[in-house]
Amino acid sequence: MTMNTEIDGAAPAVRPRRRPLLRPPVAKLAFWGISAAWFVLVIVPLIILFVFSFFTTEYFQTVYTPSLDTWTGLFSSGRFEVTLRTLRVALTVTLIELAVGFPFALWLAKGCRSSLGRAIVLALLTIPFFLDLSSRTIVWRAILGQGGLINTILLSTGLTDQPVDWLLYSEFSVHFGMIPALFPPMVLPIYMAITLIDDNLLEASNDLGATPAQTLWRVIVPLSLPGVVAGFVFTLGPALAAWVEPGMLGGGFVNLLSSSIESAYTALRYPVVAALSAFVIGLLLVLLGLLMLILRRFGGAGLTLR
Amino acid sequence: MTDPTTEPMLEVTDVVHKYGTVTALSNVSLSAQKGEFLTILGSSGSGKTTMLRVISGLETPYSVKRLRIGGEDVTDVPAAKRRCTTVFQNYALFPHMSVLENVAYGLRIRKVNATDAAAQARRALAMVQLEAKADRSIRQLSGGERQRVALARAVVTRPLVLLLDEPLGALDERLRQDMQLELMELQRKLDMTFVYITHSQEEALTMSDRVVLMRHGKIEQSGRPLDLFDRPQTRFAADFMGYENILPGRLIERDATLGLVELAGGTRVRGTLTNAALQTGDAVNLALRAERIGAVAAGAEGLDGTLSSKVYRGKYTDMLVETPAGQLRLRSWHGAPGETETLHRLGWKVEDAVIFAADGT
Incomplete structure (x- = not known):
């Protein structure tokens, strides 16, 4: 991720090393300060969460005796199926976002020549962050429902003789609801990464005989990988934990891990909540690990001699 | 083929x-x-x-x-x-x-x-x-x-x-x-x-x-x-190629390659034409490189001048000389005889002075 910032820096052998911005004691203090804050605010709650998952509940009371009951119960109670479904939905949504988001980010960064146009698109991309997710999601009910906009149009034009029922309260509608919500987190990091690619590199590639497709594959894609990874994380995480869309557009038919967490929470079964959350985090880590492995294996696709 | x-x-x-x-x-x-x-x-x-x-x-x-x-x-x-x-x-x-x-x-x-x-x-x-x-x-x-x-x-x-x-x-x-x-x-x-x-x-x-x-x-x-x-053919080219002295004048006489120019102040000097199309009577510029100008004996072709400043720059010395045709810049290598001589009259080789049309900038 540092490759673009380092293009300008000459080799240490020729130019004396740039003086660091902060002097050593200040830098050291800042490092340890931030590390400590991060540990207290992020890591400690996670550890507590993880520890909680080894307790059990009896009569709505948490029993503080370590046991594996919660974890074994997790896998014996059919939640394995829920996990697989959650994974499938989250990955499908993330891959669709990537397929749509990458070309869009490429266009926005390199194809859109008017800076006004670019500013407008970027503003539009951030608007969803200012609106509540549930109010944005619930609108789809009026559009996708049996008596909704689409079915009304289909019926009145005679394209179908009865309402299409898979549009709402189905896996389709859950995917459909998540895609617009998770589009900005995928597009923005990729857009940033592509913006940082010097136009000169693209011209050099063209000048050396590369077709646009070759330039895309050998220069743009490898140089935008940091953005793609970031977009993947920012999209997959929320997709795994999504509960608004499955709740509002799944209509109780699409059970994901988030709804399991919610029902456990309402039943005051905190160890189950902890175990499920830890499990989601674990899943995310495993998926990211896999992604890193894949990138290391195929990330060299842009290189010419492999 | x-x-x-x-x-x-x-x-x-x-x-x-x-x-x-x-x-x-x-x-x-x-x-x-x-x-x-x-x-x-x-x-x-x-x-x-x-x-x-x-x-x-x-x-x-x-x-x-x-x-x-x-x-x-x-x-x-x-x-x-x-x-x-x-x-x-x-x-x-x-x-x-x-x-x-x-x-x-x-x-x-x-x-x-x-x-x-x-x-x-x-x-x-x-x-x-x-x-x-x-x-x-x-x-x-x-x-x-x-x-x-x-x-x-x-x-x-x-x-x-x-x-x-x-x-x-x-x-x-x-x-x-x-x-x-x-x-x-x-x-x-x-x-x-x-x-x-x-x-x-x-x-x-x-x-x-x-x-x-x-x-x-x-x-x-x-x-x-x-x-x-x-042989710069325009004032821009002369400037770009590093001619320090560009003096305005009028072409009085010419033969195949040389021309006689009357500079401001009435002095007439000879130079080399860079453009065959120049006519007598045309407004021209005469360009000289600072290091191609030197002191000459009284009565020789050139311009009278008095030294107004002298700056030592290490390898060479830069001098400013006031003449009837305007200020001239001179440069002589450190240690060369031109550096210590007293200047009364400045001269140059006729092929080092180039003449081109003054029109444009």
């Missing part, structure tokens, strides 16, 4: 290019032979970079009558398919590839298999003395080394014409002089047509077979380096 010895390797006729309402190139034509080192010289905004981009195909000109590379019409050929490559000003090396991979890029694009591509790339790197750093990352290279990688990458595909866009601009003085010599040697070895862009007259004079001086999107003057250096 046309005869390759007479057919120019690069031929551009009447390029016009506009950015919006700004005309960047107006009817520029130039050509270069095989193995010629052609330099396009000009200050920023002169259109020299635009010219290069038009040749490389990175810029589509507004109109062009003829654009041929190696005898082939490339007007509608995209940049990727033209047999010319560019060495970019900031090198434009791919940061995610090693040195070797950068150099092999053009070959891999042309579907040369990996082994052959690596071998050819290594040969190209050896040519620029960088074979030992083939597996380094671009980030580990110094400016001069990056420059060489960019060169190797551009020549490895054996283009007919190599375009260089101020390639030495970012290097320090010492390195720049070394690279100039290296570039000339490389060009001779490859027998390739080089089109070199620079704003430095020193670079242009050192390296080129021919220099094209550009200004405001037009060619101001072109010719062999010495022609430009010693």
